[in-house]
Amino acid sequence: MIMHSPFPMRHTYLWKSADSNSGRRGTMFNLTTFTVVHTVLSVVGIIAGLVVVGGLVAGARLDGWTGVFLVTTVLTNVTGFGFPFVRLLPSHIIGIVSLVILPVVIFARYSKRLGGSWRGVYVVGTVLALYFNCFVLVVQLFSRIPALIAAAPTQKEAPFVVTQLLVLVMFVILGRAALKRFYPDTTPSLRDLAATARGYSKP
Numbered sequence: 001m002i003m004h005s006p007f008p009m010r011h012t013y014l015w016k017s018a019d020s021n022s023g024r025r026g027t028m029f030n031l032t033t034f035t036v037v038h039t040v041l042s043v044v045g046i047i048a049g050l051v052v053v054g055g056l057v058a059g060a061r062l063d064g065w066t067g068v069f070l071v072t073t074v075l076t077n078v079t080g081f082g083f084p085f086v087r088l089l090p091s092h093i094i095g096i097v098s099l100v101i102l103p104v105v106i107f108a109r110y111s112k113r114l115g116g117s118w119r120g121v122y123v124v125g126t127v128l129a130l131y132f133n134c135f136v137l138v139v140q141l142f143s144r145i146p147a148l149i150a151a152a153p154t155q156k157e158a159p160f161v162v163t164q165l166l167v168l169v170m171f172v173i174l175g176r177a178a179l180k181r182f183y184p185d186t187t188p189s190l191r192d193l194a195a196t197a198r199g200y201s202k203p
Contacts, residue, residue, distance in 0.1 A: 031084075038079045045072035046137065049130035056123055056178035066109065073129055074102050091136050098132045101125045123182055127175040134167055 048069035055062035077095045085092070105125035112118040142148045142160050152160035 034079070034082060038076065038082070041072045041076045041079065042133065042137070045069060045076050046130070046133050048072060049126070049133065053127055053130055053174055053178060056126070056182045057174060059181040061182075069126075069130075070102065070106055070109075073098070073133065076133070077102070091139065094132050094136060098129055101129055105129065119182065120179060123178045124175060127171055127178060131167070131171040134171070135164065138163055138167060 045068075048065050051065045052062055052069045055065065077098050080095045081092065102125070105122055108114060108118040108122040108125065114122055138160075139155065142152050142155055142163075148159070151157065
């Protein structure tokens with residue numbers, strides 16, 4: 001979830017710039033590095049999340065990808081609050097909601113081991129967390145890419161609204177499919193599927 005601040009650095013409470021040129025260079029370097037780290041975490045989290053949700057839809061449990069998705073998504077949301085800001089932005093609110101959902105998802109997956117009704121909690125929470133990341137990604141794309149800025153300068157125009165509605169519909173469909181196909185007590189992991197395939201291949 002990429003949460004950049006639109007406010008100039010001189011008006012922020014974080015990343016205070018020094019009076020000297022070296023201090024300003026150090027501050028800009030730190031902020032640039034922090035932005036790169038945050039962006040990489042966000043992109044990796046979205047890619048891993050798409051793989052995980054795809055696995056749920058296919059009825060497969062992708063344990064390794066799940067760990068990557070959860071770790072990077074938590075770190076993305078946490079680091080999002082490290083950027084300078086003077087007021088609460090919509091991306092911050094989404095980050096707060098996501099940080100409430102993610103511990104429940106982690107609890108359902110690793111503590112309850114997807115038993116009983118925790119299956120649905122895990123699936124819904126996973127899809128929601130990924131949707132929030134993609135929602136903010138769309139916002140950032142319409143804030144950074146010149147062609148998209150021209151198409152929706154205030155992000156209230158039809159191109160932006162339609163794009164967000166399409167993303168929402170896509171995740172509703174994915175969520176319904178994942179709930180239908182994913183059964184924690186019988187759903188095999190990728191390792192289990194590979195072992196089964198090896199067993200069938202033996203003469």
